[in-house]
Amino acid sequence: MTRAVGVPRVPPAPAASSDEARQRMRANGSRDTAPELALRRELHRRGFRYRVDQAPLRSLRCRADLVFRRVQLCVFVDGCFWHGCPDHMSWPKANGEWWRAKISATIARDRRNDYLLDAAGGTVFRGGEHEPAWLAADRVAAALESSAEQLRSEPKCQRQLTRRLAGDVAMPIEL
Numbered sequence: 001m002t003r004a005v006g007v008p009r010v011p012p013a014p015a016a017s018s019d020e021a022r023q024r025m026r027a028n029g030s031r032d033t034a035p036e037l038a039l040r041r042e043l044h045r046r047g048f049r050y051r052v053d054q055a056p057l058r059s060l061r062c063r064a065d066l067v068f069r070r071v072q073l074c075v076f077v078d079g080c081f082w083h084g085c086p087d088h089m090s091w092p093k094a095n096g097e098w099w100r101a102k103i104s105a106t107i108a109r110d111r112r113n114d115y116l117l118d119a120a121g122g123t124v125f126r127g128g129e130h131e132p133a134w135l136a137a138d139r140v141a142a143a144l145e146s147s148a149e150q151l152r153s154e155p156k157c158q159r160q161l162t163r164r165l166a167g168d169v170a171m172p173i174e175l
């Protein structure tokens with residue numbers, strides 16, 4: 001795997017210090033987490049339709065949990081631990097230095113992805129594992145509304161220009 005530009009290098013993982021740590025490692029990057037499923041259910045119940053686990057940009061190694069293609073809204077439901085939630089993250093005592101490097105790299109990658117998706121003309125929505133599904137769904141609905149509003153007010157040539165500037169004309173999410 002090529003290392004992403006601007007994201008710090010993380011040394012190889014040390015041996016897991018406990019069963020809990022081992023489980024946590026295994027769960028990293030897994031899709032269909034409980035908060036993600038709850039948000040999907042709630043949005044579906046409200047009549048929204050979306051794609052699940054999609055790569056919004058071909059040039060970017062990044063998968064969004066949900067993608068609303070028409071308005072180019074990418075939804076991420078971030079786990080508190082892996083994404084370094086300021087309110088719920090508690091640092092493991094064992095291998096503390098490695099965990100700091102690991103989580104810092106994840107946060108740096110999140111910010112880089114936010115920037116690149118935004119530069120490509122998309123909108124990034126980040127919800128947290130700790131957020132109730134109804135509240136996240138309310139916020140997604142509001143983000144969809146403002147993305148749709150923005151699309152309506154932006155001339156099509158401007159949108160295409162944004163994509164060209166982002167260097168990814170082959171963006172698979174459609175207008």
Ligand SMILES: [Zn+2]
Nearest residue numbers: 080085088130
């Ligand atoms: Zn949290």
